[in-house]
Amino acid sequence: MIRLENLCKSYQKASVLNGINWLIEDSSFVLITGRSGGGKTTLLSIVGGLTRPDEGRVLIDDIDIWRLPEPELAALRNRKIGFVFQFPSLIPALRVLDNVLLPIAFSGRSPNRADREFAGSLLALVGITDKENAYPSQLSGGQQRRVAIARALINRPSILLADEPTGDLDERTEAEIMNLFQDINRQGVMIVMVTHALDYAALGTTYLLKTNQLFPHKAELSPPGAGREESRHGE
Amino acid sequence: MRQILYLVRHNLLRKPFRTWLMIGGMVLACATLFLAVTLSKGIQDTLRTSRERLGADIVAVPAEARDAALSALISGDPTTFYMPASLEDRVRQVPGVGRTCAQVFLRSLDAACCVAPVALVGYDPERDFTIAPWVLQKTGEPQRDNQIIVGAKVISAVVGTPAKAIGQRLIFMGKPFTVATILEPTGLGTDYSVFLTLDTAYQLIRDSPLYPVAVKRDEISTILIKVEEGEDPEAVAGRIGNAVAEVSAFTASHLTRFFSQQLQNLVDALFLAGGLFSLLAVALAGSLFALSVRQRQREIGLLRAMGARRNVVFRLIVLEAVCIAGSGGLLGVLAGFGLAYFSQDAITEMIGNMYMWPGDQFLCATALLILAAALAAGILGGLYPAWRSSRLEPYEAIRRGE
Numbered sequence: 001m002i003r004l005e006n007l008c009k010s011y012q013k014a015s016v017l018n019g020i021n022w023l024i025e026d027s028s029f030v031l032i033t034g035r036s037g038g039g040k041t042t043l044l045s046i047v048g049g050l051t052r053p054d055e056g057r058v059l060i061d062d063i064d065i066w067r068l069p070e071p072e073l074a075a076l077r078n079r080k081i082g083f084v085f086q087f088p089s090l091i092p093a094l095r096v097l098d099n100v101l102l103p104i105a106f107s108g109r110s111p112n113r114a115d116r117e118f119a120g121s122l123l124a125l126v127g128i129t130d131k132e133n134a135y136p137s138q139l140s141g142g143q144q145r146r147v148a149i150a151r152a153l154i155n156r157p158s159i160l161l162a163d164e165p166t167g168d169l170d171e172r173t174e175a176e177i178m179n180l181f182q183d184i185n186r187q188g189v190m191i192v193m194v195t196h197a198l199d200y201a202a203l204g205t206t207y208l209l210k211t212n213q214l215f216p217h218k219a220e221l222s223p224p225g226a227g228r229e230e231s232r233h234g235e
Numbered sequence: 236m237r238q239i240l241y242l243v244r245h246n247l248l249r250k251p252f253r254t255w256l257m258i259g260g261m262v263l264a265c266a267t268l269f270l271a272v273t274l275s276k277g278i279q280d281t282l283r284t285s286r287e288r289l290g291a292d293i294v295a296v297p298a299e300a301r302d303a304a305l306s307a308l309i310s311g312d313p314t315t316f317y318m319p320a321s322l323e324d325r326v327r328q329v330p331g332v333g334r335t336c337a338q339v340f341l342r343s344l345d346a347a348c349c350v351a352p353v354a355l356v357g358y359d360p361e362r363d364f365t366i367a368p369w370v371l372q373k374t375g376e377p378q379r380d381n382q383i384i385v386g387a388k389v390i391s392a393v394v395g396t397p398a399k400a401i402g403q404r405l406i407f408m409g410k411p412f413t414v415a416t417i418l419e420p421t422g423l424g425t426d427y428s429v430f431l432t433l434d435t436a437y438q439l440i441r442d443s444p445l446y447p448v449a450v451k452r453d454e455i456s457t458i459l460i461k462v463e464e465g466e467d468p469e470a471v472a473g474r475i476g477n478a479v480a481e482v483s484a485f486t487a488s489h490l491t492r493f494f495s496q497q498l499q500n501l502v503d504a505l506f507l508a509g510g511l512f513s514l515l516a517v518a519l520a521g522s523l524f525a526l527s528v529r530q531r532q533r534e535i536g537l538l539r540a541m542g543a544r545r546n547v548v549f550r551l552i553v554l555e556a557v558c559i560a561g562s563g564g565l566l567g568v569l570a571g572f573g574l575a576y577f578s579q580d581a582i583t584e585m586i587g588n589m590y591m592w593p594g595d596q597f598l599c600a601t602a603l604l605i606l607a608a609a610l611a612a613g614i615l616g617g618l619y620p621a622w623r624s625s626r627l628e629p630y631e632a633i634r635r636g637e
Binding site for chain 2: 042045048049050051052070071074075077078079083085087089091092093094098102103105106107151155
């Protein structure tokens, strides 16, 4: 479960997020949409422990992640959260299998045989079966995105944060990847996705980030977190 | 750690040209530094040894053969110059002169044994005070007429190693001699000289119909002089010049001064070039490394997003810098050693037969110091980019890399 309390963030005095309160239940599928530069990626980064909010708290399973010491926050990112970015995010120097196994190395141990088998099954899940030894430059954009999803899942995270994961892909690949996210969500992984692809809004609950606040997308009523109340998803 | 090393390796191999450019910068810096230190040490040793080796405070030679005498004493050129032996008695009468001993220089008629022509020097073992300090293995026996003492370069040319030299039979001007003992390397003409007793020297000249110069038994080439305690060698040399017009007397320091200025210029130029190259090369490698880290900000942000701690990123970057600096330092030291080793002949040619190759201990210490300096430069060069990158929040690093 993720709980955001009074989250605020500004860049050079320009407010991007202002007093956001939000509750995301385990195993839910949430989509965040909004205009470009509206703070969606910033919100996702704060939730994922990648950038510090100016004010407010982010609680993951009741742990205030921004009060954790750096090593513990890094460990939390490593174990609980998987990231899929909007840009090609594979390490060019590493082969596909090593890219997928990389987060294990940051958990303080070397990947073992079971890890390799699991990585293989993840690659099979995302539809990459015969490219384990290929370098990222030898893959198409869609294939790279699939490998990035496999990598995000290698430590069996309970949360998957995806920032426009299909932004630069063709429609067919986009559909395949969105279906893949749906499959992953069915296995109990919470997915929070920033997207412009509202064709897939039916996969979960969609929120609109507008004027520094979050609104349920269809209703566009008053901000769910206004008055320090929480928008509650998954009930 | 294995994964970090793996990443370091791949990061370095990813852009091989840039990596080799950085390593090349370090190689250039370390090789130049090694070369400069080694050569200047060799040259300084040569100068110091020249003064010490002479063993005498003043050398008196025939006035008309002053330049040839300098060349023979410094470089071991097998030239010949002679003066009456009676001049030694007159020199001994000059106030301030303590001990004297005479030497007679011969030219070997062939150089079959050696890479350079050999100077045969007749001396009086009982009165000499210049050769004995350089004898490597003292026998305790007086040198006999059929025995010779040989310089270090003659030994390496004839038998290879000093250990095998003693007892060897060598033939000079048709007469066989046994090597009684050998001398330590001096960096002077002594290294190319063979010492025999005065009696044997005169006998060789007399018995060889081919010897080009008729040398009488009462002729000598040099008079080596020790001044009395408390006397100034320069002043005594002046007095000798005034009292005995037939000789030219110069002090040991004058002998080395003849060469020291041009050698000093060479040493200065080496250090200047070494220092300049090192600074430029380290600056080049450092700039390229900082650029390489800046270009990988997004990747560093991604590693942090995957759970890499700050200290992992820090170690990753410092390790990369250390790998570049270490391999550059190692290759640089090897290249510097090779250059120094193979330029010995050129240096010898440039400054005369007096260049001394520094000892193994000095070379090892220099190599280790330069390697340590290279590693330290790598660590220092990597510290700031590593610290800067590791302090960035992952999202900030990713944004900066876009």
